Amino acid sequence: MTHSLEDNMDFLTEAMTRLNGSLDMKESLVHTFDFLEKHFPIDAISLHQYSNDLKSLNLLFLVQSGRFDFVEMSVPLSETDARSLFLHNAGVSGVINTPNNRKESVASLHSNALRSLVPFKERGYLVCILRSEEKILGHLCLMGKHLGCFTREHEQKFELLLTPFALAMSNLLQYKRTLEFQSKLREERDELEKNLESLRGRHVIGERGGLKSTMDVVRQLEDRELPALILGETGVGKELIADAIQAISPRQNKPFIKVNCGAIPESLVDSELFGYEKGAFTGASVSRPGRFEQANGGTLFLDEIGELPLKAQVRLLRVLQNNEVERIGSTKTIDIDVRVIAATNRNLELMMQKGDFREDLYYRLYVFPIHVPPLRERTQDIPALIYSFMKRVCDELGLDGLPQLPSKTVDRLLKYSWPGNVRELENLVKRGITLSPQGPLYLEELLPQDEGWYIAPEESQSYFEKTIDARVEAVLEQHLPKLHLASKLGLSSFEHEGAPDDNSFSSSALPPVIKPLDDTIREAIQAALVQAQGKISGAGGAAELLQLNPNTLRSKMRKMGIRAH
Template identity: 40%
Template sequence: MREKKQILIADDEANLRRVLGAQLQRDGYDVLMAEDGEQALATLAENHVDVVISDLRMPKLDGMQLLKRITASQPELPVIIITAHGTVDTAVEALKLGAFDYVTKPFDRTEFKNVVDKASRTAELRQREGEMAERGLIGQSPAMLSIYSVIEKVADTPSTVLITGESGTGKELIARALHEKSSRHDKPFIRVNCAAIPRDLIESELFGYEKGAFTGAVTSKPGRFELADGGTLFLDEIGEIPVNMQVKLLRAIQEQEFERVGGIKTIEVDVRLIAATNRDLAQEIKEQRFREDLYYRLNVVQMRLPPLRERQGDIPLLVEHFVKRFRERLKKSRVVGVGDAAMEVLLAHPWPGNIRELENVIERAMLFCDGERIDVGDLPPDLRVTPPSSPGSHAAVASARRAEIDEDDDEDLGEEPTASGEIGLKELVREAAAKVERELIVRALQQTGGNVTHTARLLKISRKSLQTKMKELGLREARED
């Protein structure tokens, strides 16, 4: 349902807000505006926001205070700081406190667009891959107990760690745990999602650049290695780094030194590196997409995070955790847990999206649940399968799931299967999707007492997109009558 990313601009200069807002709208974003930090917090409370752009100097609540409030309540939300040349040092300090990036006045149009696009992509990747601060280190399965043991042994060492695992298994959470349990815990933890950065910008992102190094470099800027000095640098999706950049990265890791782009001065740092990937780097080496020497330098300690299907015993604990969270967020205090039949369905599902997928399923089920416990009927249709009496293959589970979906479609759409195929598959899918979409919006509206703004925030779409969707589904007129 989500169509456009939503950007919040917080700046006390009305002209600057208008100029930035116009540019962002031309670039395809929806824009919200606030004239000070307090108004920005109020806007965040009422809307789903993907990226925040904030000036450092504002009345009532300045940019640094706003940043601290956001990182405390929404640590995954990228915050871009606007600064004048004279306050660049403060902006760098903001990066160490958790800001995503900063831009300096006067703006270079291209640089500003690149920074915002990068932040938007990073926000999207974080949502998609389930970087799950506070929610992945849950479980008492042998696989997770082994992970805990490794964390205890290697956390307070300078050794490089390579975290591998499928998307949604919680790789960043492990990196944070390693940092927090080390003697560097009070120093910066700087993360870089290599998949979110265009290939031609990865060098300047990691190592910084000097003024005039390239078009748009109107001032010098430190890279992520410098910002992480004394602390930890987490390179997520390291398999996305171009081969020609891997040589310089290897040197920086081994020698703890490098030069900025366009610079001649060698900069020395003290950085503990943690890398993560969902790729098979050994296969990437065979296909000459990853350097073997870099792989061995990264792979001092390897931690493989198991997919959820390999730790089924942890599913009830994770479900309990998510139910508690969404009870408060969705104001569903009456829901106390999951029924036995629904839990059997959850245990039978292979969870290709891992913990992220489980979290989304529980959120959706909580939204639809009208009783004290989540029942099978509250779960998404593609999960409503009868668990096999004995452990079976994923193919058997998928076959049963397809059979039930076919049956549900026939009942819901009121159509009898016909040999001549009077109703095409695409039309069936479109009608079924519209029905589910309509039901979800209606439930969300009921949950928020008909408040469109709160409903949009609950569904994580912009208010404008929700209004458009309500009109398409015939809900707008129904609510206005």
């Protein structure tokens, strides 16, 4: 029995009204399904595409009673299946009626792939190709309720729907692409926000606490162009301070280029900093600007400046003095206008004394020194730092809420000596949360197990003091033979002017006097103090005589109860 023209018109009008009934395509398709369910024996409608390149069936979405799903599943096809589908694509634009999905290989794969959403069973399939402007949108598939359920009349009715469905699908696919685009934009925006955060400088924790005096100095640089030198142990936050300086600098929106001088092999330092011309050396197949040129108009952050080899220091100084660079392999000078912020964890003064750091470069950089204290000297910042790192790590791992942190853990962390400083604390929190995302975080269990590492003055010697001891002992070891000789000879100082040098006395001639090491250290310090007339730091001071950092010497003297007089 064929339907009258009037019936067909009514059917088509209602189907189109439903298809276009809502701005939300998913809702429209669910309403359309409710209507079609009255005219076709169907459980679901799906759309899929065939990819000739990948030889796969790509499932796109599924509509059922009261439900819409974007499916996004790819089903690989055999060569024969692919060929059979390709035939459909190429020629047939009508409806294909498959009485039993199990007997037709592609329909069977399709049913199987969707079995988590629509119960798998033997059923009829009615499939047609939807096209828009000669482009294949996909295969629309009516998934029947049972075997051989679609008749010739169903095929005819289905054919009436092809054009309105093609239009609707075209809109839906466009809508899906828009959603994907939106989510990609959202991801990119999040990424950019993160980058912006690091460009602007992350929030400096402790700016009103343990870093207050450091940040007071930083704020003096606001809107100023002065070079800055950031000094502090490794991992204390020197780079963060450099970011903070950049964020309040008149060059805040100009290039901010960071170079870790310690990470560049010595042979590449010059080309990295100053650039090179094509053919300047083997492998220079193109010309490349150096970091100075890249930072032109902005700021260059030279991290670990103390690691810069002497030769590169000479070139760096010349660039800073003349405000121009020459690429390797070129005689042309390029004017540059770069503000330099440098940082180091090395004692540049000591390096200078040993000839490892150029004095002229030192004074060029040492215009505005900024000291960043180690974490063990600002333990009041530890709780806020832990909280901030916990938040950061949980955000990164997509965890809801923060894990519990026992107060005894915080107490323990306050007593620890933090040789690796803030970075060590950050890594500890990261490790803790990775191992136990739900908490509680017993971070103290992840610290080095040697109890001597904890700062607990009443219980044990601090890590810092141990480091000082090791340094003092190493230095004194060098001087012990002289010292023994000096004491044997009754000299007031083992470096007494005119004292015999090492070669004048052989150890076989005078056997060394063995004393407790502490006594020897005490004597060496006292001897140096006598010779330096009580002066500790500066030229001719006891620290220089002992080749020690003045602070290290002061700390040792305090510990041993030695006074300078």
